[in-house]
Amino acid sequence: MRIVTCVKQMPDPESPASLYSIDDVNKKVVPSSNVPPDVSDYDRYGVEAALMLKDKDADVHISVVSLGIDHSLDVIKRPVAMGCDDLYLIQGEDLDDPDPSITSHGLVAAVNQIGDVDLITFGRQSGNRDQASVGPGVAVILGWPCVTNAVDLEDIGDGKLRVERLSEGGTEIVEVNLPAVLTFSSEMPHQPRYATMRGIMQAKRVEPTIWSASDLGLDVASLEKIEVLDVFFPTSTTEVEIIEGDSPAEAGRALAQRLREARVI
Amino acid sequence: MAYENGVLVYGEAKDGRLLSITGELLNVGRQLADSLGQPLSAALIGEGTAELAQEAIALGADKVFVVDDAIFAEYLHDLHVPAAVNVAKEVDPYIILAGQTASGRDLAPHLAFHLDTGIAIDCTALEIDSSTNRMRATRPFSGGNFRQVIGVKTQPQMATIRSKAIDGAAPDTSRTGEVVNVNHGVDASQSRMKFIESKPIESEGVRLEDADVVVSGGRGIGGPEGFEGLEDLAAIFDGGAVGGSRAATDSGFTAPERMVGITGVIVAPNLYMAIGISGASQHLAGCGGAKTIVAINTDEEAQIFGSSSFGVVGDYKQVVPAFAEEVKKLLQG
Numbered sequence: 107m108r109i110v111t112c113v114k115q116m117p118d119p120e121s122p123a124s125l126y127s128i129d130d131v132n133k134k135v136v137p138s139s140n141v142p143p144d145v146s147d148y149d150r151y152g153v154e155a156a157l158m159l160k161d162k163d164a165d166v167h168i169s170v171v172s173l174g175i176d177h178s179l180d181v182i183k184r185p186v187a188m189g190c191d192d193l194y195l196i197q198g199e200d201l202d203d204p205d206p207s208i209t210s211h212g213l214v215a216a217v218n219q220i221g222d223v224d225l226i227t228f229g230r231q232s233g234n235r236d237q238a239s240v241g242p243g244v245a246v247i248l249g250w251p252c253v254t255n256a257v258d259l260e261d262i263g264d265g266k267l268r269v270e271r272l273s274e275g276g277t278e279i280v281e282v283n284l285p286a287v288l289t290f291s292s293e294m295p296h297q298p299r300y301a302t303m304r305g306i307m308q309a310k311r312v313e314p315t316i317w318s319a320s321d322l323g324l325d326v327a328s329l330e331k332i333e334v335l336d337v338f339f340p341t342s343t344t345e346v347e348i349i350e351g352d353s354p355a356e357a358g359r360a361l362a363q364r365l366r367e368a369r370v371i
Numbered sequence: 372m373a374y375e376n377g378v379l380v381y382g383e384a385k386d387g388r389l390l391s392i393t394g395e396l397l398n399v400g401r402q403l404a405d406s407l408g409q410p411l412s413a414a415l416i417g418e419g420t421a422e423l424a425q426e427a428i429a430l431g432a433d434k435v436f437v438v439d440d441a442i443f444a445e446y447l448h449d450l451h452v453p454a455a456v457n458v459a460k461e462v463d464p465y466i467i468l469a470g471q472t473a474s475g476r477d478l479a480p481h482l483a484f485h486l487d488t489g490i491a492i493d494c495t496a497l498e499i500d501s502s503t504n505r506m507r508a509t510r511p512f513s514g515g516n517f518r519q520v521i522g523v524k525t526q527p528q529m530a531t532i533r534s535k536a537i538d539g540a541a542p543d544t545s546r547t548g549e550v551v552n553v554n555h556g557v558d559a560s561q562s563r564m565k566f567i568e569s570k571p572i573e574s575e576g577v578r579l580e581d582a583d584v585v586v587s588g589g590r591g592i593g594g595p596e597g598f599e600g601l602e603d604l605a606a607i608f609d610g611g612a613v614g615g616s617r618a619a620t621d622s623g624f625t626a627p628e629r630m631v632g633i634t635g636v637i638v639a640p641n642l643y644m645a646i647g648i649s650g651a652s653q654h655l656a657g658c659g660g661a662k663t664i665v666a667i668n669t670d671e672e673a674q675i676f677g678s679s680s681f682g683v684v685g686d687y688k689q690v691v692p693a694f695a696e697e698v699k700k701l702l703q704g
Contacts, residue, residue: 122674123516123652135517148634206480207489234513236633237492239480246484251449251563254477257627268567273446274385274473275578276571276628280447283563291634292617293627331489335507336520346666346676354685358693361665361683366701368681370642370663371584371608 107261107284109168110217111156111190111227112244113149115181116203116234117141123339133334134203143181148229151290153185154298155259156227160189162261167191169220173212175202179314186309187301193314194220200319200326203235207331208324210243215322217248225267228289230255238289245287252287253280257294373526374504377409379436379464381455381479382427383472384417392470392532394430394539399497399532400468401431401540403506406499409465412436414458414553416451418444421552428548430540435548436462438555446474448481449564454555456485461553464527466506468497471531479531490529491521493633495536506530514633515652515659534580535639535660572628579629583610584642587631587658590618591647591668591687598625600688601646604695607702614638614658616648632657646687650675667691 117137126135153170160166170185173196186193196212217223226245231238238254245252257277258270265284270277272291282288301309319326349364351357365371380400382393397413404411413432415423417439424435436458442450455478459467467486469479471493483490491508498507508521508530523529579585586605588598598613605611614631615624631638632654639660646667648654655678658664666679667687676682683690 119514123513126517133519135513205489207484210484230634236512236514237480238476239483239490239492242477242480243484246481252477252481253448253564255473270570272473273569276569278445278569279567281565281567286563292621293630297621331483331523331525332491333522333524334519335522338518340511340515340518344664344678344680346679346682348671348676348682348684351683354683354689355693357683357685358690358695359697361667361681361690362694362697362701364681365642365663365665365698368663370665371698371701 107159107163107166107224108222109156109159109166109225109227110171110220110223111153111168111185112213112240113153113170113172113182113185114146114232115143115172115174115177116146116232118144119147119233128337128339133337135337143178145181145184146229146233148231148233148290148292150229150298151292151294152227152229153188153190154294155256155288155290157189157299158259159261169194171213171216172196173201173209175199183309183312184301186312187305188299189305193312195314195316196319196322197316198318204326205330205332206237206239206243208326208329209240210247211329212319212322212324213240213244214247215324216317217244219317219322224284226287228287230289230291241287241289248287250285250287251282252289253282254289255291256288257291259288373463374465375409376462376464377407377411378404378466378468379412379414379459379462381467381469381475382413382415383470383474384415384420384423387419387422389423389426391539392472392475392534393427395532395534395537396468396470397427397431398540399537403466403497403499406501407465407504410434412462412464414438414455414462416443416454416458424550426542428546429542429544431546433548435550436553437550438553440555442557442559445566445569446477447562447564447566448477449562450557450559451478452481452485453557455482457556458553459486459527467527467529469531471533475531479529483529486527488525488527488529489523490531491523492531493533494530495533497530497532511656515656534637572626577610577612579612579614579631579636580638582612582638582640584608585612585614585631585638585640585658585661586644586646587614587616587648588619588624588646589616589648590622592619592624595624600691604691607695607699616651616654645675645679646691648675649673650678
C-alpha cells in the first residue's frame, strides 16, 4: 500500500496571541521571530494513523507531503523521524498559507506526480486556520471517498479499510473502499509516537523532493476562492471578581454564597 | 440568475424533530435573505423530514426542499453529499449555509468543492455588505486567538455557522411557504462507504451540550480520580454534567467525548466551572457562550481568569469539596 500523509508547518500553537501582530495591508496575523515553527498538531495524528498501517505491513510506503512558503527541514522531517519513508515539499512565495482551494489542488498535483497512491491521511484541521477543508477538497478533486474525524483504522483487506469516526454523541464504524482520504482527530487509541533514534538518523539522510507550483502546472491565482477582508484581535469584556478566603475551603464556601447572591445558582 | 434564488440553508433533523442548529441557520438565513430582498429556502435531508417542513416554514423558510428517504436516516458521507449537491443544483442559490456540527462539518466543505466555490468555516456572525450585496463572514481562527472577516469570491457564497453562536428563530405558525419534494438521485448501491454500526456513548443524566451547569476539569485535575470529585459536584445541580479540556481528555483523565472546545462539544450553560483549566483559546471557543464562567486554578496568571466572571485562586482539592457542601446547603435551603 502506498500512503501519502499531508502535514502543514505552522507557528507553534502554544505561543500566546501577544506574540503576534496584525498586518492590516495583507490582512494577516504575523508571529514574532520568537514563535518557533511546528507541525500542525492534528496532522501528527494523520501521520500516526499511516504508521499504524505500516506497523502491521512492512510493505506500506509512506510519503510525507507539505505545501508552504518556508519549510524548516528540522520541523518538516519530524514525520520521517517518526517512521515515514520520504518527503515531498511544494514551495513558493505564492504558497504562504493559501486558501484551501489552492492547497487542495497543490496536494492533488503532488499525489498525481507520486502516482499509485491508495490512501491519503490528514489531521482534521490545521491549528492556525481551523478550516477543515483541505482533506475534503483533495477527496472531491480526486473523486475519492472521504472519512473525516477518524479516530481508528484497520486494513480489512479486499481494498477496504474499517474506520471509526466521531459522530454526534459518540463514534461510528464505517467501511470505505480504497483509494480514499481520511482526516484524523486526536481521540485516537494512543497519542502519536515519538521519533526513534533510528528514525532521526534516517530522517537526516532523506533528501526532500521540492516542487514549485509551476512545476506542478498550477495557476495559483486562478484557484483562489476566498479572501480575507479584515483581521483583528477579539475584545474581551469580562472583568473577573476573585473570591478570597482565609483558607481555600473558606474561599470555596464564599464562592458558593457569591454565586447564590448573583442568582447564578 | 442565482441572486434571485436567495439563501439556502441545510437544516438538520433527528428522531423526528428539527435540531436547534436548524433554527439558528434559519434565523441568520432570514436576516441575510431580507437584506438581499430575496427568498430563504431550507433543505431537509433525512428520514421523516417531510413532516418537519411546516416547522421550518414557521422558523422562517419561504420554501422547503425535502429529501425524505430511509437511506438518509443516519448521516453517511457518501450518500448525503451527493444528495446535498443535487439540492444545491436544483435551488441554484446565491448563498448556502450549513451548521458546523458533526455532520455539517463533513458535508459543507465537500459541498463547496463539488460546487467549485469557496466557503467560510465555523462563523460566528454573518451579514450582507449593502454596497456590494456580498456576504461578510466573521470567524474565529487559530484556536480562537484571532478573528477574520471572509469574503467568498465565487458563487454560491458558502459558510458554516458555529452552533449556539447565533440565537434560534422564534416559530411563527402563521407563516406560509412552499414545500418541494426533491428527487435526490442517489443510488445507495453505488456508495463507496458502508455504515457498519454506531457506538453511542452511554451516559447517565443530561447530555453535555444540553446541560444547565457544566463542571469541567483540565490538566490541573491531575488524574482520573480527581474527576470523581467533579462528578459529585455536577450531580448536586439539576441538569449538571461533567466536561474536560483537551489536555484532560487526551491524558485519559476523562472520556474523549467530554472534551469541551472548538473540536469537541460546544456548550452554552448557565454556569460553566473551569477547574484546573488554563484556558487555551481552543477551549474557550467551546465554552465562551456560557452565561457565567467560574474559574478555580492555582495559577493566578492562568488565561482562564481573563474570561471568567468569578474566580478562586487555590487548590481545587480543598476549594471544591467546601464549595460543593455549601452549594448543597444553599440549594436545599
